[in-house]
Each structure stands twice: as structure tokens, then as C-alpha cells.
Amino acid sequence: MMSLVTVGSVAFDAIETPFGKTDKIIGGAGTYIALSSSYFVKEQNIVAVVGEDFPQEMIDKLSNRGVNLEGLQIKKGEKSFFWSGKYNIDMNSRDTLITELNVLEHFDPIIPESYQNCDYLMLGNLSPDVQLKVIKRLKNRPKLVAMDTMNFWMDIAMEDLTKTLKEIDILIINDEEARQLSGEYSLVKAAKKIREMGPKYLIIKKGEHGALLFHGSNAFFAPALPLEDVFDPTGAGDTFAGGFMGYLASTDDISFENMKRGIIAGSAMASFCVEKFGTERLENLTKSEIEDRIHEFVQLTNFDMVQSV
Ligand code: AMP
Numbered sequence: 319m320m321s322l323v324t325v326g327s328v329a330f331d332a333i334e335t336p337f338g339k340t341d342k343i344i345g346g347a348g349t350y351i352a353l354s355s356s357y358f359v360k361e362q363n364i365v366a367v368v369g370e371d372f373p374q375e376m377i378d379k380l381s382n383r384g385v386n387l388e389g390l391q392i393k394k395g396e397k398s399f400f401w402s403g404k405y406n407i408d409m410n411s412r413d414t415l416i417t418e419l420n421v422l423e424h425f426d427p428i429i430p431e432s433y434q435n436c437d438y439l440m441l442g443n444l445s446p447d448v449q450l451k452v453i454k455r456l457k458n459r460p461k462l463v464a465m466d467t468m469n470f471w472m473d474i475a476m477e478d479l480t481k482t483l484k485e486i487d488i489l490i491i492n493d494e495e496a497r498q499l500s501g502e503y504s505l506v507k508a509a510k511k512i513r514e515m516g517p518k519y520l521i522i523k524k525g526e527h528g529a530l531l532f533h534g535s536n537a538f539f540a541p542a543l544p545l546e547d548v549f550d551p552t553g554a555g556d557t558f559a560g561g562f563m564g565y566l567a568s569t570d571d572i573s574f575e576n577m578k579r580g581i582i583a584g585s586a587m588a589s590f591c592v593e594k595f596g597t598e599r600l601e602n603l604t605k606s607e608i609e610d611r612i613h614e615f616v617q618l619t620n621f622d623m624v625q626s627v
Pocket residue numbers: 327329330331345346347400401417443444445468470471551552553554555556557
């Protein structure tokens with residue numbers, strides 16, 4: 319049985335969309351990744367930090383989904399990470415309104431002994447310095463190291479980010495971030511430049527327009543499921559990454575062909591995430607709901623071409 323270690327923010331979010339607004343709700347890249355991957359991989363472990371204000375109820379929910387929380391630090395007298403964002407009318411682009419690092423500011427990731435020898439590592443959105451520490455603190459290099467990042471870290475920690483990129487296998491970012499990281503508008507040119515920075519594989523997420531996978535001279539594209547209503551895209555990218563890595567870990571196959579299946583698994587999970595605010599939709603999915611959704615993806619792109627020119 320393969321194991322997955324996830325590192326990422328476990329946090330509070332406040333979200334504003336053209337259709338509604340929330341007070342502080344549970345969010346965080348690590349939360350979304352762990353919930354999503356829990357539907358695929360049994361042995362999964364989280365490395366994160368929260369403050370005293372973080373509700374035990376959510377910790378219990380993660381634990382009930384089989385997430386090992388030995389690596390979750392709870393800091394007495396401190397506050398959890400808080401992020402607030404506002405979506406534009408197209409729901410594809412958003413502005414960050416507030417980022418309060420709080421406990422993340424001095425986060426020193428602890429890797430419990432039981433996490434050592436993990437096979438798959440997902441470095442969720444966090445300071446690149448912390449992401450690198452996690453790689454270095456694992457005694458053996460995992461089979462596959464994937465990483466997410468965002469414009470926030472490109473703006474304030476580009477030097478650390480450059481170092482961390484050299485140590486990973488797959489970078490998973492969105493189109494806007496790929497453009498900022500590479501300085502190229504064309505995503506094909508951006509993909510080339512980014513892979514010269516370290517990762518052999520690159521996934522570029524394009525929100526409602528699907529996701530692209532690049533490796534060597536190969537490329538693969540998966541659409542997003544056309545949904546009637548999108549309530550809240552927050553965490554969709556992390557949910558995608560969780561489904562992708564969970565699928566790879568559960569099948570223990572890191573070939574390009576299997577990564578394509580992983581992308582479909584990730585896209586299916588992301589399509590659930592956006593249906594409700596926060597993590598709600600990811601908390602109680604059934605196996606058949608996920609299987610049906612994956613089947614919808616297969617149908618969406620499946621065609622038989624009978625006649626060419
Ligand atoms: P996504 O919508 O997939 O890009 O992820 C949104 C999640 O990332 C939210 O739940 C936030 O709590 C978290 N997040 C936002 N900014 C940061 C940051 N600078 N570092 C770590 N996590 C963040």
C-alpha cells in the first residue's frame with residue numbers, strides 16, 4: 319500500500335463571489351488536498367500547523383476520513399492562517415483581499431517517524447522555504463514529488479522558490495501563475511521555460527477551461543466538466559491536486575499514460591468542490607458519485623471519427 323504525505327495550509331477563509339459571501343469558514347490548501355486524496359489513498363498523512371482557534375470538529379472530520387494527523391501542530395495562543403478572496407463575475411479570476419500568515423509565519427514542519435519512507439509527496443501551497451525543508455527532512459526521496467505555489471510566493475520569495483523548483487518532479491499551477499513564473503504569455507513557451515527551471519512535468523490548470531499536462535514533447539489536455547452552477551471555486555486547484563496525487567499513489571504508476579487518468583480523477587474531484595462553499599461537498603462523497611463523475615468525463619471527450627477528408 320502506497321502512502322502519501324501532504325503539506326499545506328490548514329486555515330480559515332472568507333470568500334466573496336457574485337452570488338454570495340461567507341464569514342470565516344474552513345479552508346486551506348492542505349485541507350482540500352487531504353480531503354480529496356482521502357477518496358483514493360488509504361495511507362495518507364498531513365504536515366501542517368494551526369492555531370488554538372481551529373475547530374476540533376474539522377480535525378475530527380479529517381481524522382474520520384483516514385487522514386493521519388500526527389504531523390499537525392496546534393500552536394497555543396496563536397491564530398490560524400487566514401485568507402480572504404473575491405471572485406470576479408466570470409468566477410475564473412479572483413483577487414486576494416487579505417493574507418494573514420499568523421502561525422504560518424514561523425512554521426517549522428515536523429515530520430513524524432511514521433511519515434518517513436512515504437512514496438508520494440504533495441507540497442501544497444506554502445512558503446517555498448517550508449516546502450524545501452519537508453523534502454530535506456524526509457530520509458528517503460519519495461517516488462514522486464509534486465508541488466503547488468502561487469503569485470504571493472513569486473512576489474515575496476522568488477529566490478527560495480527557484481531553489482525548491484530544482485528539487486521537485488511535477489509543478490501544478492494555474493495559467494496566470496505559469497505566465498508570471500515564466501514571463502511568457504504563450505503557455506507552450508511558458509511550459510518549456512518552467513521545465514528548464516527544474517520540474518520534468520508541468521500541469522497548468524485553467525479553471526473552467528480544464529488542465530494541460532506537459533512532459534518532454536508530450537502534451538495532454540483534459541476539459542473541466544461544464545457545470546450549470548459554480549458556487550465557489552476556492553480550493554478547486556488543491557482538490558484537483560489531491561485527486562491527481564491520490565490516484566497516482568493508489569495505482570502506484572507514474573507513467574505519462576497513468577498521469578492522464580490522474581488528471582481526470584483530479585478534474586472530477588474539482589468539479590464536486592465548486593458545487594458548494596468551502597469543503598462541504600468534499601466531506602461526504604460516495605464511491606459511486608465519484609465513479610459516475612469520472613464516467614461523465616470519459617463521455618465528454620469520447621468520440622469516434624468515422625470519416626476524415
Ligand atoms: P485554490 O483555490 O486551489 O488556489 O486554493 C485556495 C486555498 O489556498 C484557500 O483555502 C486558502 O486558505 C489557501 N491559500 C491562499 N493563499 C495562501 C498562501 N499564501 N499560502 C498558503 N495557502 C494559501
